Amino acid sequence: MKRNFSVNILLACLLLAFAGTAFGQTTLIQNIYGRTNLSLDGRWNYIVDPYELGYYNYRHQPFDQTPSGKGGFYDDKKPDNKTDLVEYSFDLSQNMNVPGDWNSQSTKLEVYEGTVWFRQKFNADPKTDKKYFLYFGAVNYEAHVYLNGKKLGMHKGGFTPFQFDVTGKLKAGENFVVVKADNTRHQDDIPTVNTDWWNYGGITRDVMLAEVPVTYIADYKIQLAKGNMNRLEGFVQLAGTELGQQVTVNIPEAGINQKFTTDASGRAFISIPVKKISYWSPENPKLYHVEISGSTDKVIDRIGFRTIETKGQDILLNGKSIFLRGISLHDENPLIPGRLRGQGDMRMMLQWAKELNCNYVRLAHYPHSEEMVRLADEMGLLVWAEVPVYWTISWLNTETYQNAEQQLSDLMIRDKNRSSVIVWSIGNETPISDPRNIFMNKLAAKARSLDDTRLVAAALEVHRKDKDIVIEDPLGDKLDLVSFNEYAGWYFSNSTDMLNYKFDIRFNKPVVITEFGADALGGFHADAETRWSEEYQELLYKNQFKMLSAITGLRGMTPWILTDFRSPRRPHPYYQDYWNRKGLISETGKKKKAFFALKAFYDDMQIKFK
Ligand code: GCU
DSSP: OOOOHHHHHHHHHHHHHHHHHEESBOOOOTTGGGSEEEEOOEEEEEEEOTTOHHHHOTTOOTTOOSOOSSOOGGGOOOOSSTTOOOOOOSTTSOEEEESSOSTTTOGGGTTOOSEEEEEEEEEEOOOTTEEEEEEESOEESEEEEEETTEEEEEEEOSSSOEEEEOTTTOOSEEEEEEEEEEOOOOTTSSSOSOOSSOOOOEEOSOEEEEEEESSEEEEEEEEEOTTOTTEEEEEEEEESSOOOOEEEEEEGGGTEEEEEEOOTTSEEEEEEEOSSOOOOOSSOOOOEEEEEEOSSOEEEEEEOOOOEEEETTEEEETTEEOOEEEEEEOSEETTEEEEOOSHHHHHHHHHHHHHTTOSEEEEOSSOOOHHHHHHHHHHTOEEEEEOOOBSSOOTTOHHHHHHHHHHHHHHHHHTTTOTTEEEEEEEESOOOOHHHHHHHHHHHHHHHHHOSSSEEEEEBOOEEETTEEEEOOGGGGGSSSEEEEOOBTTTBSOTTGGGGOEEEEOOOSOEEEEEOOOOBOTTOOOOTTSTBSHHHHHHHHHHHHHHHHTSTTEEEEOOSOSBOEEOTTOOOTTTTSSEEOOOSBOTTSOBOHHHHHHHHHHHHHHHHTO
16 A cells, blocks of 8 residues: 555654654553562563663674664673684673662662663463553653563653563563663653653563453542542443443442543543541541452552542641641662661651651652552551753753653652652753743643642742842742742851741742752751751751741642752762762661751741641
8 A cells, every 4th residue: 555655754753753752552551469479579680781782783893883683781691612603691690680770779870870781581371361561660760671582662761660461472481571661861852851760770660461351440539529529420431342331430438439441542531429438637647448349340449539639728638737847758768778678778768758747748759669658558648749840951852842742750650549649740940031931831731631639749940039039920820839949058158147038929829849958967966057067957947937927828748858968969078978968867767856856947837827
């Protein structure tokens, strides 16, 4: 069939756009941990490949960077005989933990940016009446995935899950999966080349092979309707062949057992009046056992029910005013270097937040793991979730916008049933310009189109005019909160003169400060005017409390930051040593004086704001 030239161009563009951030993927299965799955976590063999040898031509055509078509490391090739030349071997290579970044698992890779190939072997026993999905919690930054030597697809974005349908591609018995992970930074990526955090590369979250029926419950949302504490709303979405089914939502403890019929697309809209329900809150993190079932599949989740909304300058949780006593966190525990690996080190971080008397955490600056958010559900901590639209993004690049929108959508799809999540943040400290306003306004609209039950926010831009700290960022008009980072006393002024400054906030919305703070080298003591001392940090916090308490409509804060964290932007050989020292807890787990200052402020606040 002769296609005209323009059709070919259109198809090529579509393919290019599709291949931009993710090809070969399928829509994310909701609640992957609640499915039958085989964990592929553990020790994976790996090969460091700074020259992209394994992708192009491991047969060494001199300087030939075009795919050789003769296979790459993804073949996991062994010599055919004793004279055969194969210059790589996963079997004889070193191995490392997955999930886990490579920087913290090998001193040679501490600052490595480039490609590492990973391989895992596993046994499968695929059934003909089941579907199979290979699921990755996250790979930073670009992943190319192969099963038994065949490419499944690729994914861009270092903090969001993705999966491939591998039904019919699994062998009975031994299989092998190969992942090419490349954490090279690029200006047009999300985030861009400049960030104040360590560029931890690799397979940093869980990997699993999920098994579901041919027709399965692909997605669902069940939550109190916006501003209505007496009605659960949402949907159940089937995928597969038998899409017309009766589905049941069963919440025994709430006396709910209601049936719905899916339409031809497999979707049923849920609307259930609730009589007696224990609303989820930090003081009462009640999670209900929720069973969703149809004639072919059943999935169980634990969901808390609550409403969140703003009213004037108030934030209402379950209709009651709340002050967000928060703290910011990176996805990194200083005691166990690298990205958080699982419930153990995540619980340690959130326990520290609870010790501060927090009811809220800002999971900065990118999606943290599903496990972390589920722990927040369980422990009673409200969550500000964020995508890494951070600083100087390529605002005019359409692929960059698609990448940002894909990461936001994947975050919102994954965590839509998590009661702890109350804010979707679309970015942090993005310099104001027309292209930036267009990009961010579109992203805010996208967030609202996907979820009308939560707040949409971002850390806005701030500027100073004489002694005024002015917040008038036009993006604020599109958001539910006035949130911003201000470093009075650290990046301008000092721990005493900072009191000469005041805020000039041009919005009539709840004010939630996303960052303030100061560096302090844990254990370094001096007078309160000596930079880097714990005393300086402590006085700065106390003076921040005075400045912030003068803001009408102040409804929350997440000081920067719970613990010291690694950053390539912090080279001072004595005070920093490539650590950002704004933590209230040092790299040795020691609480600094400012930790207790913030705790005392929250204890007092809790009394006033009861
Ligand atoms: C910025 C930024 C943080 C950074 C912090 C700092 O506001 O949002 O990611 O770490 O300030 O300078 O320490």
